[in-house]
Amino acid sequence: MATLPQLLEEDIQRLDGILTEYLDRSDAATALIIDKGGFLITHQGDARRFDLTTIAALASGAYLANQTIANLVHEENFDSVYQQGDKFSMFVTNIDEHCLLMVIFPSKTGVGVVKYHATEARKQIAAQLQAAQDRDPENGLDLSVLNLADPSELFRRKG
Amino acid sequence: MAIINQATKELQVKIVYYGPAMCGKTTNLVQVHDHVQTQAGNKGKLVSLATSSDRTLFFDFLPIEAMSIKGFKTKFQLYTVPGQVIYNTTRQLVLRGVDGIVFCADSQYEKMQENMESFQNLQDNLKALKLNLDEIPYVIQYNKRDLPNVAPVEYMDFLLNNREVQVPSFTAAAHKCEGVFETLNMITRMLLHKYVNQGRPQYA
Numbered sequence: 001m002a003t004l005p006q007l008l009e010e011d012i013q014r015l016d017g018i019l020t021e022y023l024d025r026s027d028a029a030t031a032l033i034i035d036k037g038g039f040l041i042t043h044q045g046d047a048r049r050f051d052l053t054t055i056a057a058l059a060s061g062a063y064l065a066n067q068t069i070a071n072l073v074h075e076e077n078f079d080s081v082y083q084q085g086d087k088f089s090m091f092v093t094n095i096d097e098h099c100l101l102m103v104i105f106p107s108k109t110g111v112g113v114v115k116y117h118a119t120e121a122r123k124q125i126a127a128q129l130q131a132a133q134d135r136d137p138e139n140g141l142d143l144s145v146l147n148l149a150d151p152s153e154l155f156r157r158k159g
Numbered sequence: 160m161a162i163i164n165q166a167t168k169e170l171q172v173k174i175v176y177y178g179p180a181m182c183g184k185t186t187n188l189v190q191v192h193d194h195v196q197t198q199a200g201n202k203g204k205l206v207s208l209a210t211s212s213d214r215t216l217f218f219d220f221l222p223i224e225a226m227s228i229k230g231f232k233t234k235f236q237l238y239t240v241p242g243q244v245i246y247n248t249t250r251q252l253v254l255r256g257v258d259g260i261v262f263c264a265d266s267q268y269e270k271m272q273e274n275m276e277s278f279q280n281l282q283d284n285l286k287a288l289k290l291n292l293d294e295i296p297y298v299i300q301y302n303k304r305d306l307p308n309v310a311p312v313e314y315m316d317f318l319l320n321n322r323e324v325q326v327p328s329f330t331a332a333a334h335k336c337e338g339v340f341e342t343l344n345m346i347t348r349m350l351l352h353k354y355v356n357q358g359r360p361q362y363a
Contacts, residue, residue: 007164007166008166009166011166012164012166012167013166035162035256036255036256037173037255037256037257038173038220038236038238038255038256039162039171039173039236039256040171041162041164042164042166051203051204053203053222053234053236054203054204054206054220054222057206057220057222057236057238058206058208058220061217061218061252061253064252064255065217065249065252068248068252155191155195155196155223155225155340155343155344155347156195156196156340157194157195157196157336157340158194158195158196
């Protein structure tokens with residue numbers, strides 16, 4: 001399986017900038033870029049009201065489940081998933097092979113505007129991810145800074 | 160594959176508990192959730208997408224942050240898969256992006272066939288994702304050792320861990336939290352050593 005590119009600080013700043021601009025235009029509450037494996041890459045907007053780590057894991061699972069359903073009805077993919085709620089609604093759309101854009105927005109905000117501006121945002125996000133992909137892939141992070149002197153203590157049982 | 164975010168100095172790793180139906184995968188996560196010692200805010204909610212009879216339908220999910228790693232926030236996302244044979248598509252979805260695997264086997268004699276089928280199913284599903292079990296850190300847990308009709312560990316090693324280089328295996332009675340943390344700590348150690356030794360992450 002191919003992997004995501006290295007994302008440096010400048011990439012994250014650029015992605016955050018795209019999300020911020022998107023939130024301004026769409027009137028959505030929170031926008032997340034999530035990996036299809038379930039990881040939250042970055043987010044902007046209201047994070048206090050939502051457990052974004054869990055939402056990212058569930059949203060990617062739900063999106064992939066819908067992708068499988070699409071194949072079963074002879075569609076290549078359902079590109080987007082929209083869930084309507086009373087207070088908040090959710091919209092998830094594909095960015096590229098690895099990533100999804102997820103938007104949480106007040107239900108009084110029309111889904112049309114959320115979808116419309118998402119089209120441009122996902123193009124910009126995909127372009128930034130591609131730029132990162134084209135950068136020197138060998139330029140990685142030195143993980144020796146991880147302190148593994150006593151790895152038996154990674155997780156301890158209480159009491 | 161793991162995500163390393165250089166901007167926030169965060170490492171995110173996905174561990175999947177795999178195994179036949181009713182072998183104790185969800186019980187492992189419940190015990191970790193109930194007994195792990197963490198600093199405030201480092202343990203997320205245990206989310207279970209289960210049927211009304213508590214059988215896992217999609218997956219269980221538990222995010223936790225490891226202690227004692229300096230310089231990095233190291234977040235582990237623990238998943239289980241549904242063990243029932245019919246949910247194979249779901250198992251494939253959950254395996255996407257996996258970094259490490261705990262294969263949870265039921266130690267009862269009559270479950271050996273199911274254990275072996277599930278282990279083969281794991282390899283088949285990884286292959287469908289263009290992954291290879293030999294390249295993914297994994298450990299085996301022989302669960303339910305407190306039951307009377309269990310097979311000897313040597314026999315289970317012969318069936319499930321019969322390779323040139325054996326992977327670490329642990330006996331457990333997950334519902335009593337025995338062997339749960341030993342298993343989790345080993346797979347996390349293996350994962351972190353893999354990333355440190357590789358020198359560079361796959362992506363960040």
